[in-house]
Each structure stands twice: as C-alpha cells, then as structure tokens.
Amino acid sequence: MNVHDSSYYKSLDRHTRYNSSYEDFDARVFLATTWQSEDFRKARVEATATILALSDEARSDRLEAEKAEGTEYVDFFVSMYTKRFDWNDLASPTSIWRVELLRPQATAVEPISIERISRPDATLLALYPYINRFGESYRLRFPAVDEAGLPTIDPDGARVTLRFASAVGRLEPTWELPIR
Numbered sequence: 001m002n003v004h005d006s007s008y009y010k011s012l013d014r015h016t017r018y019n020s021s022y023e024d025f026d027a028r029v030f031l032a033t034t035w036q037s038e039d040f041r042k043a044r045v046e047a048t049a050t051i052l053a054l055s056d057e058a059r060s061d062r063l064e065a066e067k068a069e070g071t072e073y074v075d076f077f078v079s080m081y082t083k084r085f086d087w088n089d090l091a092s093p094t095s096i097w098r099v100e101l102l103r104p105q106a107t108a109v110e111p112i113s114i115e116r117i118s119r120p121d122a123t124l125l126a127l128y129p130y131i132n133r134f135g136e137s138y139r140l141r142f143p144a145v146d147e148a149g150l151p152t153i154d155p156d157g158a159r160v161t162l163r164f165a166s167a168v169g170r171l172e173p174t175w176e177l178p179i180r
Contacts, residue, residue, distance in 0.1 A: 003047040003126055011043035014179050016130070021169025028083050032130040033162060033173040036075035041066040044127060051123055073112075074101065074142040074152050076162065077128060081135035087168050088136045091116035096168065101142050101152060102161040109152050115139040 003009065015037060021029040034040065045066055049059040069075070082088040089095045091114045100108040117124070117137040124131065131137055140162075142152050153160055161174040 003051065005047055005050060008043050008047040008127075011040055012128075015040040015175070017173035017175065018130075019171040019173050021171055023169075029087070029164075029169050029171060030081040030135070031164065031171050031173065032079045032128075034077045034128065035160060035175055035179075036070070036077060037179065038067070038070050039179070041070055047127060048123060051126060070144075072144055074144055076140040076142075078138045078140055079128065079131050079135050080138070081132070082168065087166075090114050090136070090138050090140075090164075096166040098163070098165045099140065100163050102163055102172075103152070103154065104157065105154065106146070106148075106150055108163070109142050109146055111140045111142050113139075113141045115141075 012034065016032060016034040019029075019031045019033070020027065036044075042063065045059065045062045048054070049062065054062070078090070080088055080090065087096060090097055090099065095114075099114065100110050102108050115138060117139065120128075120131050120137055124137075128137070144153075145151055157177055159174050159176050161172050164171045
C-alpha cells in the first residue's frame with residue numbers, strides 16, 4: 001500500500017532524517033526520524049484523507065485537530081533498528097537512551113512522552129514506508145513551550161536538532177530551517 005499523491009512523499013522526504021551508528025563495520029543503530037511540522041501535519045492529513053476516503057468535513061476536522069496539537073506540542077515519528085533487541089527501548093522508563101531536543105540559546109528539552117507503536121497498521125505503513133519488521137516505531141512528544149514560556153523551537157532559529165545518546169551510539173537528526 002502506498003499514498004498515491006507524490007506531494008506527500010516529497011514532504012515526507014523533506015521532513016525525514018536518516019542516521020546510523022557503526023562500530024568498525026558493525027551496524028549498531030539505524031534511525032529514521034520525521035518531524036511533524038505544521039506543513040508536514042497538513043500533508044499527512046491530506047494523504048490520510050485520501051487513503052481513507054474521508055469526507056470534506058472529516059478532513060477539515062482532522063486538520064483542525066492537528067493544528068491544535070501542533071500549537072501545544074512538537075512531535076516526531078521515529079523508527080529505530082538496533083543490533084540487539086534490548087537496546088531498542090526508547091519508551092522504557094529505564095531506557096539506555098537519553099533523548100532531548102537541543103536548543104542553541106537555551107537548555108535542551110526532554111520529551112514529555114515517548115509512545116511505542118507496537119503494531120503499525122496499514123495506514124501507518126503507507127505513510128511511513130521506512131517502517132520495517134526489524135525495528136520499533138515511536139511517537140516522541142515535546143512541549144511547544146518550556147517552563148519559562150520560551151518556545152521549544154525558536155521560530156527565528158537556523159535548525160532543529162534531536163539527540164539520541166547512549167553507550168551504543170549518538171545520533172543527531174537535524175533539520176535546517178526553513179525546510180525546503
């Protein structure tokens with residue numbers, strides 16, 4: 001199954017970063033991360049509406065819901081493969097990974113939730129074709145503003161960077177702004 005609108009895949013490509021970590025020639029971690037920016041949320045809703053043959057009203061309702069979530073949260077969709085199954089534990093309270101959203105002029109922000117997606121459905125597989133049976137998928141959610149009221153992502157900033165750090169490796173997917 002795939003999305004039949006090539007503009008969705010162009011948006012997915014612009015908003016997705018691929019990272020990997022090796023020790024010598026031994027692959028330890030592969031990571032695909034899609035930033036759910038406002039533009040990408042719109043593209044995803046349009047693609048989902050097409051896949052599910054949603055009415056104009058249902059499409060509009062989904063767009064409004066995504067807009068509301070986008071003002072409250074900064075979200076990322078992640079698919080991760082690790083050499084050892086027990087290393088792929090982002091959602092665990094005792095995870096080996098430290099995950100944070102880096103900010104050049106302020107302290108890094110930790111996610112308020114990391115949700116493991118145990119069984120991606122056909123729609124999710126169509127929307128994120130990099131999902132595979134060897135990895136795990138997650139939704140990472142950060143607050144849109146920190147405790148001091150500062151935006152988590154500086155609207156005038158040059159980039160957005162996530163950091164996944166552990167003894168297994170350090171991966172830093174980065175998006176240059178504006179995304180083109």
